[in-house]
Amino acid sequence: MVFVVAGEFVHAIVPLPVPASIWGLILLLGALWTRVIKLSQIEDVANFFLIIIPVLFVVPAVGVLEIFGDIAYVWPAMLLVIILTYFAAMVSTGWLAEFMIWWKDRKQKARKK
Numbered sequence: 001m002v003f004v005v006a007g008e009f010v011h012a013i014v015p016l017p018v019p020a021s022i023w024g025l026i027l028l029l030g031a032l033w034t035r036v037i038k039l040s041q042i043e044d045v046a047n048f049f050l051i052i053i054p055v056l057f058v059v060p061a062v063g064v065l066e067i068f069g070d071i072a073y074v075w076p077a078m079l080l081v082i083i084l085t086y087f088a089a090m091v092s093t094g095w096l097a098e099f100m101i102w103w104k105d106r107k108q109k110a111r112k113k
Helices: 002-013 020-033 039-056 056-064 069-112
Strands: none
Touching: 002 020, 020 039, 039 056, 056 069
C-alpha cells in the first residue's frame, strides 16, 4: 500500500501522462532493485494476486460485451492490434529474459575470476 500511495503522490507532482499505478510499480521495482525491500517481504501478496488475476479480468470482459454493438464495426482492426501486440510482448519478454540470463551468467563468471 505504501507504493500505491507513493505512486499517487508522484502522479500528482510529475506532469507526465503516466498513471499513478505505473508510478507505484516503478517505485516498487526500484525498491526491489536497490534491495530496500526484499522479495520475501512481498512474495505472499504477489502470489495471492497471481492466484486471483483471472477474476480481475471478468469485469473488463463483461464491459466489452456490453459495448460490443458499438464497436462491432472495428473488431477486425482491434483483433489485429491485439494479436500484433501479443506477439510483440512475447518476443520482447523473451529477449529481456535472454538478456537477464546472459547478464547473470556474466556476473557469475566475473565473480569466479
